[in-house]
Amino acid sequence: MSTIHHRDIAAAMKLALDGTFDRRVVNVADEAPASIYELSDLIGARMESNAEPLANPWHLHVDSSLARSLGFRASVRTVYQAQQEGLM
Numbered sequence: 001m002s003t004i005h006h007r008d009i010a011a012a013m014k015l016a017l018d019g020t021f022d023r024r025v026v027n028v029a030d031e032a033p034a035s036i037y038e039l040s041d042l043i044g045a046r047m048e049s050n051a052e053p054l055a056n057p058w059h060l061h062v063d064s065s066l067a068r069s070l071g072f073r074a075s076v077r078t079v080y081q082a083q084q085e086g087l088m
Helices: 006-017 036-042 065-069 079-084
Strands: none
Touching: 036 079
16 A cells, blocks of 8 residues: 655645646655555554455555656655654
């Protein structure tokens, strides 16, 4: 799952309002998608493992390379950084 911190959403909005994203659909995300198992672990919840293959393994994963090529850089690079810095 791709995630993004609200601080980085604000930075992306500033780029958009400055015209950087004009005439483009731009996905923004942090630098490392996390599995639902990782996310649940971060909040202290435990999910049972499942061996069923995913119907769509790319569901909830976005390509943010266009945003990066236009100058967007996530200041909170991962959910692990957010947790370590008390930003969650």
